[in-house]
Amino acid sequence: MASGPNSNVTPAQAKICVYCGSSPGKNPIYLKAAQELGKLMAENNIALVYGGGTVGLMGEVAKTIVSIAGPDAVHGIIPEALVKWERDSTYSDTKDSNGYHVPEEQIYGRTTVVKDMHTRKLMMAREVIEGGPGSGFIALPGGYGTMEELLETATWNQLGIHNKGVCVLNINGFYSGLTEWIKTAVDEGFVQEGNAHILVSATDAEGALKALREYKVSDARYGLDWGSE
Template identity: 40%
Template sequence: MKKICVFAGSNVGTSPEYEQKAEELGQLLVSNNIELIYGGSKIGLMGRVADTVLAAGGRAVGVMPRNLFRGEMVHPNLTELHEVDGMHERKALMSELSDGYIALPGGLGTYEELFEVLSWSQLGIHKKPVGVLNVQGFYQPMADMLERTVEAGFMQRSNLGLVLVEAAPQELLRQMLSYTPPVQTNKWNELK
């Protein structure tokens, strides 16, 4: 795995641990010679990961839509910046450039990006590992919701293996590096 796309909040959140884990992840990427692919911002948890990667001598590649955000949000020291026409093109390029995905805590944009790559995985569009850094149990409600989704008959149990949920960045990366996609069963219960 040479490149990981990180989805993360454009704010830092209320707990200092969110920033600490973002920085720890950035250090871990560099120490494993993994390039950061992300949204290109200098603020929030996104900015903290990029700052850490760059300060440690790693590569940080940003992908940002033209004219959607104010210019001062763009990280000025990126290894590469790809400007695209819109959000759909942004996500497609970040996916194309990446060998896996990690979601840090974040808001609606982070959720949307995470669930899109999980949906793509379920449909077989990619077989890349998808991990969430469960800092202070941030993603536990999501993990519980996915379990409930299986229990309610809207998702196959095998699809729970499409997302790796870990609190420690090092353990999450270890699982991602040894990831084998789950054997997918027929997604549609009525077509069995």
């Protein structure tokens, strides 16, 4: 149904998938950035979709949002194999309907346990794709898993699987090497110049949210038909 000036249709809530480390990192600036992102998301009524862990930066973003906006504002999605790794003591006494140990909902929000990584990533992407204006993907600092998820999401944008913004929160220059690599890939002919800004960058949480709100889809993306993918 189309909305107009007199429409009563309420726009869908914005949803942001945050990729980040299950470690806090060695520099306190990273935890502070996670807290600030969570605070701004909650204050702007933006829901979080994330990897479902309670430790490191991922746990910090989740519990910050829940402390302000309540548990309905957060949905963690975690593969069964990772439940015992990306967790702290809040998993010990709480089980879902399938008997999986999950974190306390009043601290970390709702958790869904899935069978594998592919299901996790698909569910996270679908929630963002169905979100309202300002929805997208943000990467805080992290390790191999964070980088893999970030680049896959950027690739999905390039391939036309989704049209949501993808932004790195370049705290303390953490992602400067990646942004330089993208420039090199463009210069050497491996990434089309028009696709150079599929992955955008911000240096603070406010800038990251703004980047997603103002995100422009590249005209150079591949116009592929993925059906119901």
